[in-house]
Amino acid sequence: MSTKDYLEKDYYKVLGVPKDAPAADIKKAYRKLARQYHPDANKGDAAAEEKFKEISEAYDVLSDDKRRKEYDEARSLFGGGFRGNNPAGGFPFDLGDLLGNTGGGAGGLGDILGGIFNRGRTGTTQTTPGRRGADVETEATITFMQSIDGVTIPLRMTSEHPCRACAGTGAKTGTTPRVCPNCSGTGQVSRNQGGFAFSEPCRECKGRGLVVDEPCPTCHGSGRAASTRTLQARIPSGVRDGMRIRLKGKGAPGERGGPAGDLYVVVHVRPHRIFGRDGDNLTVTVPVTYPEAVLGADIKVPVLGGMPVTVKLPAGSANGRTLRVRGKGAPRKDATRGDLLVTFEVAVPTKLSEAASAALEKYRDATADHDVRGELLEAAKGEG
Numbered sequence: 001m002s003t004k005d006y007l008e009k010d011y012y013k014v015l016g017v018p019k020d021a022p023a024a025d026i027k028k029a030y031r032k033l034a035r036q037y038h039p040d041a042n043k044g045d046a047a048a049e050e051k052f053k054e055i056s057e058a059y060d061v062l063s064d065d066k067r068r069k070e071y072d073e074a075r076s077l078f079g080g081g082f083r084g085n086n087p088a089g090g091f092p093f094d095l096g097d098l099l100g101n102t103g104g105g106a107g108g109l110g111d112i113l114g115g116i117f118n119r120g121r122t123g124t125t126q127t128t129p130g131r132r133g134a135d136v137e138t139e140a141t142i143t144f145m146q147s148i149d150g151v152t153i154p155l156r157m158t159s160e161h162p163c164r165a166c167a168g169t170g171a172k173t174g175t176t177p178r179v180c181p182n183c184s185g186t187g188q189v190s191r192n193q194g195g196f197a198f199s200e201p202c203r204e205c206k207g208r209g210l211v212v213d214e215p216c217p218t219c220h221g222s223g224r225a226a227s228t229r230t231l232q233a234r235i236p237s238g239v240r241d242g243m244r245i246r247l248k249g250k251g252a253p254g255e256r257g258g259p260a261g262d263l264y265v266v267v268h269v270r271p272h273r274i275f276g277r278d279g280d281n282l283t284v285t286v287p288v289t290y291p292e293a294v295l296g297a298d299i300k301v302p303v304l305g306g307m308p309v310t311v312k313l314p315a316g317s318a319n320g321r322t323l324r325v326r327g328k329g330a331p332r333k334d335a336t337r338g339d340l341l342v343t344f345e346v347a348v349p350t351k352l353s354e355a356a357s358a359a360l361e362k363y364r365d366a367t368a369d370h371d372v373r374g375e376l377l378e379a380a381k382g383e384g
Contacts, residue, residue, distance in 0.1 A: 009058075011057075015033065030063075034052065037052040133259065135263070136250075138155060138266070139265070140267055142235060150234070150238075150239075152233065153233055154231070157230070161253060162225075163225035169212075170215060170216055170219060170221040175214045178213065179211075180205035181204075188202060189202045189203075208223075233263070235265070237330075241268060242266065245266075249261075278341065280329055282304060285342075286343070287344075287345055293317045295315055296312070296315030298311070298312055299344070301340070309328070311325060317344060320345060322343045
């Protein structure tokens with residue numbers, strides 16, 4: 001259950017029992033309401049179903065002694081919870097800001113309530129959490145063969161790192177930063193509002209905890225400077241064109257001890273002159289002669305990065321027939337490989353010798369009674 005639930009929902013009111021009700025009364029009230037609003041007794045009634053969920057949620061909290069105690073402590077701390085955008089007798093507020101749900105990190109009410117709802121996790125509260133470094137994206141172009149076998153490539157990256165001139169302090173050489181007198185070096189200050197104390201980044205030092213009187217001329221006091229580095233990136237085997245590879249922790253470095261971001265490499269694969277790709281399968285087109293297609297033949301087929309294999313082309317194979325060679329495709333994640341899809345195309349010669357022309361003429365005369373287009377023309381006369 002979220003912190004917001006503890007603050008906004010009155011589970012005693014949901015079950016219709018007083019706050020000091022014993023466990024037996026809570027159980028009795030729950031059973032009565034559960035029978036009344038159970039979905040089986042109210043089929044098709046969305047309101048009853050929602051009420052049943054609310055009743056079950058309330059009972060889950062109040063029937064557990066530990067959770068009930070935490071719930072009572074929270075509501076006691078905030079006078080029974082917040083109502084709308086103006087708590088009774090209080091000031092206008094945004095509940096999302098109070099709960100720390102604006103994405104800004106530490107400092108929200110969720111941190112204040114951590115001791116109530118997250119007991120046993122930690123004994124201290126981190127006042128200046130480290131900030132994770134930014135993610136970085138780059139591109140790399142590899143060959144078709146490298147995409148199949150995998151390759152390690154160098155990547156030249158430019159990003160922000162601690163300034164070498166001042167070793168990341170932001171202070172001019174020969175000087176040192178001083179502890180911020182406003183926040184005593186914590187980087188956080190407390191702000192009182194409506195009887196509550198909230199932590200926020202110190203405006204004097206911008207959350208660093210240090211003040212630079214004489215800024216470094218290289219980084220102008222930021223402690224960061226652009227630097228170029230070369231790293232080795234491993235592109236896994238079987239990668240496809242346009243695939244995005246994530247290299248964890250290879251992005252921009254973090255701040256205040258925070259982890260580095262990630263590096264994303266968008267891979268571009270140069271097309272191969274002979275082979276193509278269809279998912280985990282490789283494709284290749286192999287020319288054959290007309291007699292080989294008609295009579296059948298053993299055809300040598302190229303394999304990417306290996307010796308050719310022999311494929312038996314059955315007699316009477318039509319132009320464009322595709323056969324499969326198992327295990328000669330791209331590698332998969334489970335260490336198996338796809339297949340090689342071989343498409344056979346009849347190569348029509350542009351020049352013939354006299355003997356070849358005479359042989360084809362004899363073949364034509366011998367098959368003159370076989371009309372290959374007769375069925376097509378006859379079908380065209382019909383209605384479809």
